[in-house]
Amino acid sequence: xxxxxxxxxxxxxxxxxxxxxxxxxxxxxxxxxxxxxxxxxxxxxxxxxxxxxxxxxxxxxxxxxxxxxxxxxxxxxxxxxxxxxxxxxxxxxxxxxxxxxxxxxxxxxxxxxxxxxxxxxxxxxxxxxxxxxxxxxxxxxxxxxxxxxxxxxxxxxxxxxxxxxxxxxxxxxxxxxxxxxxxxxxxxxxxxxxxxxxx
Amino acid sequence: xxxxxxxxxxxxxxxxxxxxxxxxxxxxxxxxxxxxxxxxxxxxxxxxxxxxxxxxxxxxxxxxxxxxxxxxxxxxxxxxxxxxxxxxxxxxxxxxxxxxxxxxxxxxxxxxxxxxxxxxxxxxxxxxxxxxxxxxxxxxxxxxxxxxxxxxxxxxxxxxxxxxxxxxxxxxxxxxxxxxxxxxxxxxxxxxxxxxxxx
Numbered sequence: 001x002x003x004x005x006x007x008x009x010x011x012x013x014x015x016x017x018x019x020x021x022x023x024x025x026x027x028x029x030x031x032x033x034x035x036x037x038x039x040x041x042x043x044x045x046x047x048x049x050x051x052x053x054x055x056x057x058x059x060x061x062x063x064x065x066x067x068x069x070x071x072x073x074x075x076x077x078x079x080x081x082x083x084x085x086x087x088x089x090x091x092x093x094x095x096x097x098x099x100x101x102x103x104x105x106x107x108x109x110x111x112x113x114x115x116x117x118x119x120x121x122x123x124x125x126x127x128x129x130x131x132x133x134x135x136x137x138x139x140x141x142x143x144x145x146x147x148x149x150x151x152x153x154x155x156x157x158x159x160x161x162x163x164x165x166x167x168x169x170x171x172x173x174x175x176x177x178x179x180x181x182x183x184x185x186x187x188x189x190x191x192x193x194x195x196x197x198x199x
Numbered sequence: 200x201x202x203x204x205x206x207x208x209x210x211x212x213x214x215x216x217x218x219x220x221x222x223x224x225x226x227x228x229x230x231x232x233x234x235x236x237x238x239x240x241x242x243x244x245x246x247x248x249x250x251x252x253x254x255x256x257x258x259x260x261x262x263x264x265x266x267x268x269x270x271x272x273x274x275x276x277x278x279x280x281x282x283x284x285x286x287x288x289x290x291x292x293x294x295x296x297x298x299x300x301x302x303x304x305x306x307x308x309x310x311x312x313x314x315x316x317x318x319x320x321x322x323x324x325x326x327x328x329x330x331x332x333x334x335x336x337x338x339x340x341x342x343x344x345x346x347x348x349x350x351x352x353x354x355x356x357x358x359x360x361x362x363x364x365x366x367x368x369x370x371x372x373x374x375x376x377x378x379x380x381x382x383x384x385x386x387x388x389x390x391x392x393x394x395x396x397x398x
Contacts, residue, residue, distance in 0.1 A: 012377065013366075013367035154211070158378065158379040159374060159375065159376055159377055161374050166212075168213070168359055169212075174360055174361020175217070175358060175359060175360050177358055179387075180388075183384040185379070192211075
């Protein structure tokens, strides 16, 4: 079965967004380098990272089957105008799908029942065996608590935000044991990868 | 003036201790390797780390002028029986110093007035120009909020504890900008170093 992983950019003090700064500080590393990785869809910007990060972004485009987000991420990103920058299918877990959505019919899919397990299952269908990535904090927590998460990658940003949404909170099944699989320094960020050790 | 830094072992979800596990999981990396670094004082154990970590521990013994802790750390460690394992002077910031303490007169010093600034000042006196390290979460937060922290090192442990004391909380002056100065992978831990960028 395809691997389920989670990925977010997180401040050293554990936040994945800030009440006023949003993700501006956390996403700076996506535009701090010299190597361009193009975006898919209606986006008038490109990733500009170092060479190793660019390789990872290209690798993500090739290996990700679908990304699962919560409704707040969908709203904050304005639904990616129907196409995620990485060009991969997106699953949005929400209590009610938007009606008459301008970008309906592109690559954003809504799951309204069955919780995180159903959203991951839909991502697997769409992804054809490739990795399903969870891109929201609360869904990552739910996946961890339900034993559905295989891997975890954190882009640890050199800043402390002091407030916002924590990546890791409400971990009812904790402690969780992790196996560190990779550490790579970036520009104002450290890229960390872990395998979730299942009991 | 001597550098003020903070150091703690922290879980990926931000905790520096756990209500029942204490620091057992967080301190595992201190005993997971093959290279022995001896402890000073009345301690019947030794550090066992990888070679690079052992070099850092030896470096710490040589470069640290004093370590500043809060009262809870002092109590939890039973006052290090009067001598810290690294053999360096310790300053304990507490509302009232213990009376008739069994190990009085060794290298543990108490500061009862003037808050974190006074504790750091005492550490500087004792350390003779060498680095003053803060080893407690709440004191690190106070030092950050008062602009007294120059550097920060985090031993980021591959585990999620789900509960406990957070290293970074109550950061009233946040956001804080950090400059990442070093990243080194260890055994189940990543050693991260930052400089605190002062406005």
